[in-house]
Amino acid sequence: MQTIYILWLRQLKRYSRSRARIIGSLAQPLLFLVALGFGFGPIYQKAGGGNYIQFLAPGIIGMSVLFTAVFTGIEIIWDRQFGFLKETMVAPVTRLKIMFGRTLGGATVATIQGVVVFLLSLIAGFRPVSWLGLFPAMLVMFLTALLFTALGTAIASTLDDMQGFQLIMNFVIMPVFFLSGALFPLDGLPPVIMLVARFDPLSYGIDGLRWALIGLTHFGFGQDLAILTAVTAVLLAVGSYLFSKIEI
Amino acid sequence: MIKAENLTKKYDEFTAVDSINFEVEKGEIFAFLGPNGAGKTTTIKMLTTLTKPTSGTVQLNGFNPVESPDDARKSFGIVFQDQSLDDELTAWENMEFHGVLYGVEKKLRRERIEQLMKFVELWDRKNDLVKTFSGGMKRRLEIARGLLHHPKIFFLDEPTLGLDPQTRNHMWEYIKKLRQEEGTTIFFTTHYMEEAEKNSDRIAIIDHGKIVARGTAGELKQQTSTDSLEAAFLSLTGKDIRDEHATGADHMRMRRRMWHR
Numbered sequence: 141m142q143t144i145y146i147l148w149l150r151q152l153k154r155y156s157r158s159r160a161r162i163i164g165s166l167a168q169p170l171l172f173l174v175a176l177g178f179g180f181g182p183i184y185q186k187a188g189g190g191n192y193i194q195f196l197a198p199g200i201i202g203m204s205v206l207f208t209a210v211f212t213g214i215e216i217i218w219d220r221q222f223g224f225l226k227e228t229m230v231a232p233v234t235r236l237k238i239m240f241g242r243t244l245g246g247a248t249v250a251t252i253q254g255v256v257v258f259l260l261s262l263i264a265g266f267r268p269v270s271w272l273g274l275f276p277a278m279l280v281m282f283l284t285a286l287l288f289t290a291l292g293t294a295i296a297s298t299l300d301d302m303q304g305f306q307l308i309m310n311f312v313i314m315p316v317f318f319l320s321g322a323l324f325p326l327d328g329l330p331p332v333i334m335l336v337a338r339f340d341p342l343s344y345g346i347d348g349l350r351w352a353l354i355g356l357t358h359f360g361f362g363q364d365l366a367i368l369t370a371v372t373a374v375l376l377a378v379g380s381y382l383f384s385k386i387e388i
Numbered sequence: 389m390i391k392a393e394n395l396t397k398k399y400d401e402f403t404a405v406d407s408i409n410f411e412v413e414k415g416e417i418f419a420f421l422g423p424n425g426a427g428k429t430t431t432i433k434m435l436t437t438l439t440k441p442t443s444g445t446v447q448l449n450g451f452n453p454v455e456s457p458d459d460a461r462k463s464f465g466i467v468f469q470d471q472s473l474d475d476e477l478t479a480w481e482n483m484e485f486h487g488v489l490y491g492v493e494k495k496l497r498r499e500r501i502e503q504l505m506k507f508v509e510l511w512d513r514k515n516d517l518v519k520t521f522s523g524g525m526k527r528r529l530e531i532a533r534g535l536l537h538h539p540k541i542f543f544l545d546e547p548t549l550g551l552d553p554q555t556r557n558h559m560w561e562y563i564k565k566l567r568q569e570e571g572t573t574i575f576f577t578t579h580y581m582e583e584a585e586k587n588s589d590r591i592a593i594i595d596h597g598k599i600v601a602r603g604t605a606g607e608l609k610q611q612t613s614t615d616s617l618e619a620a621f622l623s624l625t626g627k628d629i630r631d632e633h634a635t636g637a638d639h640m641r642m643r644r645r646m647w648h649r
């Protein structure tokens with residue numbers, strides 16, 4: 141228990157100490173929110189969609205959770221490069237625990253990030269339909285964060301240098317984000333896109349956030365939670381397995 | 389306490405460690421010497437569960453690191469050749485992290501952390517981030533960290549690299565005291581021959597992945613009819629500089645080493 145706690149704590153300390161990373165990871169969602177929110181707002185309104193900022197904000201919250209989570213997951217590559225990974229790998233602690241502590245830490249950081257972006261979106265004019273919705277929203281954020289931290293860990297366990305990072309960016313994070321319904325409604329999409337969106341776990345995270353914050357849902361909140369939980373469990377298992385196979 | 393049988397590691401076609409055999413007794417200080425790229429670190433990695441042997445077996449405190457890595461890991465502590473600190477944490481946090489991972493109970497942990505950090509003269513820098521430390525200071529912290537839990541077997545891969553003589557002597561005193569009190573087994577590598585001669589009970593010399601000689605310092609000198617361990621070492625391993633098959637990390641290591649000397 142204590143070992144999981146200290147690994148979790150390390151993740152939080154590293155995050156709170158890297159000002160550049162915090163600012164950078166907040167500037168990006170803000171930019172998306174302002175540029176897309178105000179840029180597409182009028183068209184969205186004309187098309188009968190209502191207030192685009194209302195629709196977009198949960199998507200952007202989901203985006204920042206996704207980015208932060210994957211990033212903390214693939215931090216393993218850094219740890220490997222800078223040697224610290226060795227220190228944890230020879231410790232008399234099962235690798236399952238190590239993976240678990242790290243992942244919980246990463247997920248906590250990503251959830252905090254999601255909440256901060258939620259607060260930022262308030263400045264941009266977003267209003268949740270009910271403040272109580274923040275609780276289910278945080279639950280969804282945490283599940284989504286766990287899922288993608290585990291995914292990042294799983295992928296990073298199979299890579300041994302920084303070059304892999306760009307690959308993950310282009311072939312995992314970007315498609316997951318753009319095909320998730322973060323930016324557009326999932327109703328009435330071409331079947332192919334819809335099919336892809338159905339296989340994108342972030343779709344359920346964002347759908348869950350929309351349900352919690354603005355009362356809109358495509359899949360239904362129950363299904364969102366069920367799928368997020370199931371995928372998270374699978375990725376944690378896969379991630380732990382790959383992590384335990386790391387050789388240095 | 390440590391037993392390697394036909395231990396071999398191949399990286400693709402290249403054989404880094406070639407079917408070596410050795411045994412280290414409980415409470416023994418064993419020096420593992422060899423030129424750059426001989427296979428010392430690779431051997432230590434196989435002994436400490438960081439990498440799997442291509443063939444051959446290891447027994448560590450009675451456990452096989454491949455079959456029961458968790459039991460094997462409970463048996464040893466290690467100071468790595470390369471840096472393995474977390475730069476973004478403070479010196480004290482690095483120690484605390486290690487202590488918790490190794491299950492050192494809180495009161496004892498806090499006591500030892502203070503004692504060891506004073507011992508390596510870093511106590512007044514305890515709240516500074518490790519990234520603000522000099523190379524030698526980081527090295528000292530790594531050693532202090534390695535000594536924090538008292539393992540049955542201690543691996544030290546060039547522990548004194550870049551350390552001043554004061555700290556080096558200090559460290560050895562501490563280690564020998566530990567061995568006396570707790571019967572710790574020590575397996576170390578170094579490129580300083582006086583250090584090996586002064587501190588080890590037995591020595592094995594590895595070159596090109598093979599053990600080319602073993603025995604006490606005296607026996608090695610006798611075998612080669614030389615009068616210093618350095619001369620014996622050179623006569624056993626030849627005089628040419630080793631740069632075969634060096635990886636990027638090795639180059640960096642070489643550079644770092646040159647820096648510190």
Ligand SMILES: Nc1ncnc2c1ncn2[C@@H]1O[C@H](COP(=O)(O)OP(=O)(O)OP(=O)(O)O)[C@@H](O)[C@H]1O
Nearest residue numbers: 399404423424425426427428429430632633634635
């Ligand atoms: N991951 C790896 N992939 C390929 N070759 C490797 C790898 N690690 C080590 N080697 C090679 O194996 C050989 C032995 O390396 P090792 O690090 O064990 O040497 P060493 O005896 O510790 O040397 P040094 O005194 O420089 O630390 C070297 O030729 C090295 O290039």
Ligand SMILES: [Mg+2]
Nearest residue numbers: 428429430469
């Ligand atoms: Mg080495």
